[in-house]
Amino acid sequence: MRAGQAAQALTSLDAPTVEADRTSKAWGALQLYLLHLNGEYEQANRVLDSMVGMDLSQQLCMDNCPTEAEIMARWDSEAEGVSILCTTFNHARFIGMALASFFSQVSTHPFEVIVRDDASTDGTTAIVSQWQARYPQLLKLELLSQNTYCLGTAPMPAALEKAHYPLVAMCEGDDFWVDPEKMQCQAQLLSSNPSWAAVFHNHFELDEGDGTLKLGRSLRTRGFFDRSDLLNVHIVLWVHTVMFRKSKLQLPLYSHRDGILGDQVLTSMLGMGGAVYYQGDLVGSVARRNLLSTYTPLVSMDKQMLRIKTKTFLARQHLAMGNKNSAAKLQAWSDAALKKIQATAVVV
Numbered sequence: 001m002r003a004g005q006a007a008q009a010l011t012s013l014d015a016p017t018v019e020a021d022r023t024s025k026a027w028g029a030l031q032l033y034l035l036h037l038n039g040e041y042e043q044a045n046r047v048l049d050s051m052v053g054m055d056l057s058q059q060l061c062m063d064n065c066p067t068e069a070e071i072m073a074r075w076d077s078e079a080e081g082v083s084i085l086c087t088t089f090n091h092a093r094f095i096g097m098a099l100a101s102f103f104s105q106v107s108t109h110p111f112e113v114i115v116r117d118d119a120s121t122d123g124t125t126a127i128v129s130q131w132q133a134r135y136p137q138l139l140k141l142e143l144l145s146q147n148t149y150c151l152g153t154a155p156m157p158a159a160l161e162k163a164h165y166p167l168v169a170m171c172e173g174d175d176f177w178v179d180p181e182k183m184q185c186q187a188q189l190l191s192s193n194p195s196w197a198a199v200f201h202n203h204f205e206l207d208e209g210d211g212t213l214k215l216g217r218s219l220r221t222r223g224f225f226d227r228s229d230l231l232n233v234h235i236v237l238w239v240h241t242v243m244f245r246k247s248k249l250q251l252p253l254y255s256h257r258d259g260i261l262g263d264q265v266l267t268s269m270l271g272m273g274g275a276v277y278y279q280g281d282l283v284g285s286v287a288r289r290n291l292l293s294t295y296t297p298l299v300s301m302d303k304q305m306l307r308i309k310t311k312t313f314l315a316r317q318h319l320a321m322g323n324k325n326s327a328a329k330l331q332a333w334s335d336a337a338l339k340k341i342q343a344t345a346v347v348v
Contacts, residue, residue: 025051025211032208033291039122041093051211060100060176068135076108080191081165082183082243084113087155088173089147092123094288099131101177103138107184109167109191114140116159119147124173152255156239156262160251167191168246170239175287177240178204182284186243189277197273198244200237201282208290216241216287220280230271231318231326232333233311237267237276240285248273252317259309268314268330272321301341308334308341 028051035044045057084102088095095115102113113135115128125143132139142162149155160168167187171177179185186199203216216238229235239262251269254260270276291297298306311330319327 028211029209036093036292039092044093048208048211051208052206052213053211054213057097060097060104062096062100062131062134065100065103065134068138071103071135071138072110074106074108075110077110079109080167080187082107082109082111082167082169082187083163083165083246084111084183085156085159085163085168085170086113086115086173087118087159087170088115088120088124088128089118089149089155090120090122090124091173092120092127094174094176095124095127096131098171098173098176099128099139102171103135104180105177105183106180107187109184109187110165111138111183112140112164113138114142114159114162115173116142116155116162117144118149118155119144149256152257154254154256154260154262156266157251157253160246160249163246166246167243168249169243171285172239174293175240175285177285179282179284182282183243185279185282185284189279190243190245193275193277194245196245196275196277197248198237198242198270199277199279200241200243201279201284203238203241203285203287204283206286206288208288213286215283217280219278221278222280223278225276225278227271227276228326228329230276231268231323232329233264233268233314235267236263237270238263238285238287239266240287242266242270244270244273254313258313259306260313261306261310264307264310265314268318268326272323301344304337304341308337 028047032044032047032051035047049055049057086098099113105111117125117128128141132141140162148158156170167190169183169186182201186201189199190196202220204213205216206213225235249269250272251265254265289296295303312334315327315330315334318330
């Protein structure tokens with residue numbers, strides 16, 4: 001649906017002949033979707049705030065963020081620095097909240113925010129440029145003139161090349177952080193335990209289809225995950241929850257055209273790097289789920305095919321690194337999952 005069609009649909013929604021429960025979340029989700037398509041992002045965010053019952057977009061905004069001088073005054077010159085990497089494309093409705101959540105962090109660790117904008121066409125570039133005017137020393141922009149995702153470039157490895165500090169945190173432009181001490185807590189843990197590869201925390205999932213906000217993981221305790229669970233991706237470390245030591249990660253190059261899921265590659269490769277610690281009692285970020293993303297709208301079989309392609313890719317990587325046990329397990333899972341899909345297709 002194009003912007004003109006969305007505008008026409010919005011007009012129809014306001015018509016007195018339309019009978020619907022305008023207080024329902026289903027109605028709100030439809031209105032939200034059409035407002036977004038029509039480029040009315042502020043109004044769309046107000047609708048979402050109403051659905052969730054929280055003023056998220058009002059709280060996470062530039063006006064509520066400290067100045068650059070105030071942020072830097074907190075820093076300890078001896079503390080390890082953190083590179084916050086944010087990949088974005090056509091996130092005009094979301095990117096302001098993501099940036100506000102970064103610059104609202106209360107931390108003694110120096111940090112930089114690196115935004116990689118993959119040639120957005122919806123106003124995202126103008127928004128991040130406004131933020132850079134406020135934070136000229138802290139915010140570094142990579143504004144691409146041509147979209148590289150459509151050429152096969154995976155955003156995560158490309159962004160990682162720009163990180164200058166030893167500790168790295170990531171967050172895509174349509175997700176955001178919610179705990180102002182997230183970065184401080186994670187950076188202190190890694191600095192105190194230099195042999196660890198990464199730490200990650202719990203999170204919320206925000207479903208824009210019904211306005212629900214729920215915990216991403218039921219496990220609320222702290223502790224280490226078994227290395228095999230990470231290597232074989234029995235658990236996934238979502239990028240917005242993770243902070244890792246850059247020297248502990250060997251991230252292979254891959255193309256999104258190969259159907260590779262970046263979160264799963266990150267999980268498995270961090271398992272190779274060392275211990276990974278889970279902060280189950282810290283709920284530090286929010287992941288959006290909506291029909292505007294590339295993954296959420298997919299049917300279950302398509303999602304499973306992406307998992308199969310990713311684990312097949314990881315099996316090859318582990319085999320090349322001499323990790324034959326994980327390579328065999330990942331390939332066996334992929335083969336079994338593919339056979340199940342093929343059997344289902346025959347039955348149908």
